[in-house]
Amino acid sequence: MNNPPTDVAPLAPESHNLPIALLAGAAAAAIGAALWALITVFSGMQIGWMAIGIGFLVGYAVRYFGKGSDPSFQILGAVLSLAGCLAGNLLAACIFASQQQHLPLTGFLLHLTPSLAVRLIVDTFSGMDLLFYGIAVYEGYKFSRVPGAPAPAAGLSA
Secondary structure, three states: OOOOOOOOOOOOOOOOOHHHHHHHHHHHHHHHHHHHHHHHHHHOOOOOHHHHHHHHHHHHHHHHHHOOOOHHHHHHHHHHHHHHHHHHHHHHHHHHHHHHOOOOHHHHHHOOOHHHHHHHHHHHOOHHHHHHHHHHHHHHHHHOOOOOOOOOOHHHOO
16 A cells, blocks of 8 residues: 655654764863863953853854754753853862962872862852853753754654
8 A cells, every 4th residue: 555655754863963962062061161261260260151151152062063953952052061161160270279289280180089179169169150050051951952943743752
């Protein structure tokens, strides 16, 4: 029997590429974190707007390279944006701490333990960080999805 073709979107279009989106988003988060740390060190103050820049940068990197329209790309953008913000704050704190201890940054980073990293983030955290981190996460989420792409059908998600 001849069945007429149906207009069903494929579950995983070939143009979507989550692994490439992950790599591009992680690279954007790392670049944003490095820029955040450098600007913080050279200006002598933490500028919360850098978090918004990281969210924007990560979101667009995930969108451009991943070409995704499903929510997994948005979640990836949000998580990587938060990671980039935390890494930027941590790197800036490490630079300041290494300068205070008269150590090269590489030596300080080699001795950085997870507990010390958490302590540095907690010690340098302020209430305004929540606001800027929240905006960065929102931007990473919002900008990671290809605009105008149809949302996946509710019953077709894997």
